[in-house]
Amino acid sequence: MYDRILIVDDDDALRESLELILSADGYHVLSADCGEAALDVISESSVDVVLCDLRMPGLDGFDLIPQISCQMPGTPIILMSAHGTEDLAVEAIRRGAYDYLAKPFQPAEIRLTLRKAHEREQLRHQNELLRRDMSRSLGDRAIVAASDGMIELLEMLERTATYKSTILVTGESGTGKEVIARAIHQQSPRRERPFVAVNCGAIPENLLESELFGHAKGAFTGANRAHRGLFTEAHEGTLFLDEIAELPPPLQVKLLRAIQEEEIRPVGETKSQQIDVRVVAATARDLTREIAEGRFREDLFYRLNVVRLEVPPLRDRREDIPLLVDHFLARFRDSLGKPVRRVSDETLELLVAYSWPGNVRELENLIERAMILTDGDVVEASALPSVVASPPDQPSVADVDSNEPLALKPARQAFEAKIIRKALARTDGNRTHAAKLLEISHRALLYKIKDYGIRD
Ligand SMILES: Nc1ncnc2c1ncn2[C@@H]1O[C@H](COP(=O)(O)OP(=O)(O)OP(=O)(O)O)[C@@H](O)[C@H]1O
Ligand SMILES: [Mg+2]
Incomplete structure (x- = not known):
């Protein structure tokens, strides 16, 4: 939840009762009795969310929105007004307010609004992370493979990428499932269209449905405008559903229907919409076990498992290790600006012999760390962590x-x-x-x- 709340209202009684309610809820409450005083407060201390009256003498709520956003970009501002018309609410949001509360309101309403704002804030943050992640690997999408296991996998990928069939990518954590999912998209005729990734385990359950399928305006409190879901975003492209085992059962039914019927129905909407989306799902879990234990629907599993790409753990394809080492050396040589050319023979021997419980991601992190510790142009075994350097x-x-x-x-x-x-x-x-x-x-x-x- 938020920590520090700023309340701005010229009505002393209302301000004081809000202060009481919210401090009892555990917030650190700051307050101001006019717009000018609010600007003084934020110039001195940071706040996480602002509750602001619309009509005030001097600077009013609409005047404050751009000034607050300028000083503290991204801080949600919730406007309050007794002149509660729908037009005013729309206008507030159009001008950059996060939400709108009509006075008088119950404590429960203000709590709900704060919670919603907080959840949406988190969601926005997660989407930002996803997008950043995407752009990074687009510039660096090479798949390194020398082992029979990986070469077989890539051949299978090439053969199946061109179709629209659903693909299930499985493998331990860090084996490269996401790399594979992006490669499927790149090798498909959809490559010019969007690749949309969503981590089913990272989005709160109550938001996931509207994130995936969208929602109509007014579908629930806080749904101030219609929202396009990720299925719609991925239209004619690929939707990557990561950590699919985390999908709650009610959504498993909806996903199954969306894939089968090729249509979706946004939350609060009465009509379905046609979609053309290629679904790639991934999981590090054993789905047959999830099915046996009643957490995953068998029918959805069969729908996803049309093509299965199983990424082997790194310890079962040690031939890839020397190539991966070179790949990461080259990558970090640029990003760290260090002229490290190679690893010593002894280092490579140790790397090839290690068991890699964290798979390729562990190798990647290890190379980065070792390069930071290296002064010359060769990574010596002394730059390796002890689990790798002194095997039992x-x-x-x-x-x-x-x-x-x-x-x-x-x-x-x-x-x-x-x-x-x-x-x-x-x-x-x-x-x-x-x-x-x-x-x-x-x-x-x-x-x-x-x-x-x-x-x-
Ligand atoms: N064959 C490969 N060639 C080059 N880089 C790879 C390869 N496989 C994995 N990587 C790199 O290793 C890291 C982990 O890969 P990725 O995120 O795809 O794994 P994952 O299986 O999705 O892991 P998790 O289950 O933890 O989400 C990434 O930085 C990726 O770029
Ligand atoms: Mg992943």
Whole structure:
């Protein structure tokens, strides 16, 4: 909720009763008995929201709107007036007020208005973040892929992107689901039309329906004008529904209908509208489990799962790691302005061996941090965090992925390869010394190096 409220009214009794109500609600209340006094207050301290009377001698509410917005851009101003006509309310909003309250009002009304203003403010903030996020990755939309798993995935993406069919992108957190969703849009005939991303888990449940499908003017308190939903924004383009498992059940029904019928009905509207939108959904959750536990509708799952793109965790496609490292080095070389050219062999070895629970995002963050810590042009292992730089010597059963087959031979080979790499790193690639460390013959080591495809 808001913290600091400024009340501006020339009616002493009303101002005092508002002060009482709102301080009891926990707000820090500042007050002014005229427009001039209000400007004095905001020149001295910041406020989060302004409740302002419309008719006052001297500077009135309409005069104050531009002055307050100029000093504290984005601060919502709620105008109050006893001359409550609808025209006046519209005029207030047209002039930049956030909302309008007709006097006299009940404490409950003022609380509701403040809450709505706050929620809309949050929503605006989230949309701003989404948009910023979008423009960043548009300038940098390369997908790095060398592993069989990723190349197969990209082939599948290419084949399916051109159709309108719904695509479900799954994978652990940080694997690149959003990157994939944007690539689908870019490879589709819709690429010139909007790509609209929405995080279903980040928008309060009571706002999500009108965010997705829009609302009519007057559909609910605070709906001062009609609002185009994200489906409409994405018309002829792609709508990316991130964290789809977070979608509340009533909206799951509405989404299913929207996809099936290709039409939407805004909140408070009686007529449906045709839409042409390609839906891409993503989740890090196991949807079959969500279905089994009654949180996700099976029919919606089948509708979304027409094409499934499963992004493998980074530990299952270690061949991508050296390329991703180069990709991020190049990116941060520009943004950090540091002439770091490469990572040392030992560093790369450690990076390839690490388990990456946070996947590509973790790698990205790690490279950025390591570059900040690097003075020369090579990233040394000393710039790595200790979880990566000193891996545990003993493998533990916890290292075994629950999906991995439990056969001993490949597990032993993977472990041997890891230890051999370590021994080679510690001896600067000297095989004779490494063989000694490993307590095996020189020949046995050469054989294993070849067998496991360990590069020098
Ligand atoms: N194959 C790739 N090539 C280049 N960059 C990648 C690749 N995969 C992921 N990234 C980068 O890694 C970061 C995480 O990717 P993204 O946000 O798409 O992951 P996500 O699966 O949506 O994660 P979350 O589940 O946490 O939302 C991004 O900065 C993205 O640019
Ligand atoms: Mg994501």
